[in-house]
Amino acid sequence: MxxxxxxxxxxxxxxxxxxxxxxxxxxxxxxxxxxxxxxxxxxxxxxxxxxxxxxxxxxxxxxxxxxNWSLFTDAQLLAEQRLQTDGTTALERLANETDEGCFLGVLSGDSTVTIGEKLPPSSSMVGSWLGRPYPAYCSDAGQALLWEASDTEVRTVLAAATFVRHGPNTPVDVEDFLRRLNDARARGYSIVDEEAEPGLYSLAVPIRDFKGDVVAALQVVGPKTRLEPLTDLCAAALILQGKWLESMLGHSPAPK
Known part of the structure; x- marks a missing residue:
């Protein structure tokens, strides 16, 4: 044997x-x-x-x-640590490739919260988003973090959300959000086009851990005038770094 x-x-x-x-x-x-x-x-x-x-x-x-659940607890703690350390590496690589602001976000209730960021020298963004919540319904990270959720689960998460208009294209209700989420799934990454604020354009992918759970969202954010023409290039870099980060968290994609 x-x-x-x-x-x-x-x-x-x-x-x-x-x-x-x-x-x-x-x-x-x-x-x-x-x-x-x-x-x-x-x-x-x-x-x-x-x-x-x-x-x-x-x-x-x-x-x-x-x-033996203690082993799984240890694995969970290790994955959380690697999300911080290897997440920083993924953000740095992504910022270097796209020359745009790059962020790592998690879900907290019906909001997303930034846990990592990297701004290139050319960025015009002011201040830090670390620790700041943002409504999930108008965020590229919100779509990515709810990527694997059923429609019922999404409705539950956003049940108490007030769909305030933050930009010209903000979703009007949860059904509108679900339509955009389904489009993102078909595309392979989310796009938020002036949903969060006027002139802002962003992309995101879900990040899964060793259990296959979506634990974070990796994002590229910038002015629409500059980022939209580079959507394909930035999406390719985003997907590449997202898959690398997932591999560091122990995620093994299911065979097709």
Whole structure:
């Protein structure tokens, strides 16, 4: 038995336990997991014991295997740290490529909050956006951060939002926002064209972590007169740096 095949079987066993947890089950015995995988019980038993010895699984008094959640907590903390450190690198690269203001935002209620920024020397932006909230309904980051949300979830997030007109193209209600979000998904990145304020143009992509959850939005923001003609160029740089940052957070895209 090769090391590679043993490792693969161990990972498969851990994922099988995780699937049972996702279904609301507390875990599974050797017989449960073997049945789920359609594999021989003795082989599955060895894989589960090996995963337990490595610290990925715990075994209860009822001989049921469960996930060792402390490892996932550690992974979550590491991902949050890398979002700050590697996020800074992504912002610097993106600002160098686009020569525009670049930002990293997260969702807080029905607003987005900037947690990272990089302004090139040529930028005319005044002040810092760090820590400042902005309505998600008229933000490119808002679209990106709600990228994976269902329509019902989006309506819930924006239920209490008052759709104040911040620019000539601000969405008028949540249904208008959903139409723009669907357009962004089809395009592969969001565009906010004078929705946040007159003359402002911005692009954003969602950033996913090792669980596949959208945890941040990477943005390029600038004057419409300068940025709109460079949309394709900036979008390509944005997508490239977004994928790099996701890889640093442990995200593995699902095979197509």
């Amino acid at each position: 090769s090391k590679t095949s043993s490792m693969g079987r161990g990972i498969t066993a851990v994922l099988a336990v995780g699937t049972r947890n996702a279904q609301g089950l507390p875990g599974g015995t050797v017989a449960n997991i073997a049945a789920d995988l359609g594999k021989d019980r003795s082989q599955v038993s060895r894989s589960l014991r090996g995963a337990q010895q490595e610290g990925f699984l715990d075994r209860t008094d009822q001989r049921s295997y469960t996930l």
